[in-house]
Amino acid sequence: KNQVEQSPQSLIILEGKNCTLQCNYTVSPFSNLRWYKQDTGRGPVSLTIMTFSENTKSNGRYTATLDADTKQSSLHITASQLSDSASYICVVSVVTTDSWGKLQFGAGTQVVVTP
Amino acid sequence: DTEVTQTPKHLVMGMTNKKSLKCEQHMGHRAMYWYKQKAKKPPELMFVYSYEKLSINESVPSRFSPECPNSSLLNLHLHALQPEDSALYLCASSQETGGVETQYFGPGTRLLVL
Numbered sequence: 001k002n003q004v005e006q007s008p009q010s011l012i013i014l015e016g017k018n019c020t021l022q023c024n025y026t027v028s029p030f031s032n033l034r035w036y037k038q039d040t041g042r043g044p045v046s047l048t049i050m051t052f053s054e055n056t057k058s059n060g061r062y063t064a065t066l067d068a069d070t071k072q073s074s075l076h077i078t079a080s081q082l083s084d085s086a087s088y089i090c091v092v093s094v095v096t097t098d099s100w101g102k103l104q105f106g107a108g109t110q111v112v113v114t115p
Numbered sequence: 116d117t118e119v120t121q122t123p124k125h126l127v128m129g130m131t132n133k134k135s136l137k138c139e140q141h142m143g144h145r146a147m148y149w150y151k152q153k154a155k156k157p158p159e160l161m162f163v164y165s166y167e168k169l170s171i172n173e174s175v176p177s178r179f180s181p182e183c184p185n186s187s188l189l190n191l192h193l194h195a196l197q198p199e200d201s202a203l204y205l206c207a208s209s210q211e212t213g214g215v216e217t218q219y220f221g222p223g224t225r226l227l228v229l
Binding site for chain 1: 119121155156157203216218223
């Protein structure tokens, strides 16, 4: 079972509208959580990174929140633009000395912004 | 320079070909990774080079072989691939700062095996 679950699987929104993506995780012990944006056929680009002690982090129109008690994170996109169309991936980092399995990836939420 | 570069961007190869994917970073990171990503799926870790030590995902077939000529370069040698190996191959590097490790991904090589 995947230890990082994202919802919804896909999302279509009108340009200019806001949207919120969800990420629930079960990995433990937890080090940090990051959101990546991945355009089709391109490498993921980091949007935000939060340690367990942080509740919110913003990067322009992207705002991520983290509740380490409930193991939930969200990514809010404000005033969406056509260029926001991409896959948004939640990645949780596990505290371990082993390089293997240190990062747990969610399956991503595919966002399509329409004019 | 916070960039990981990968070449080529696209590659089409036959099942009998031998090719190599290249990855380079100049951030002084001591860990580098190869991932395979199929469409609409999360990246799957294939290999990790961390402080000159190689870790292998045992599910990766031997037709993929990594090579780390130096701490800035990571190659992935491909031989006798199968059509199901067609995917986006991502390279990443990372460094731990203040207890937080951040991975930087390259743009990827889109591979098509015919």
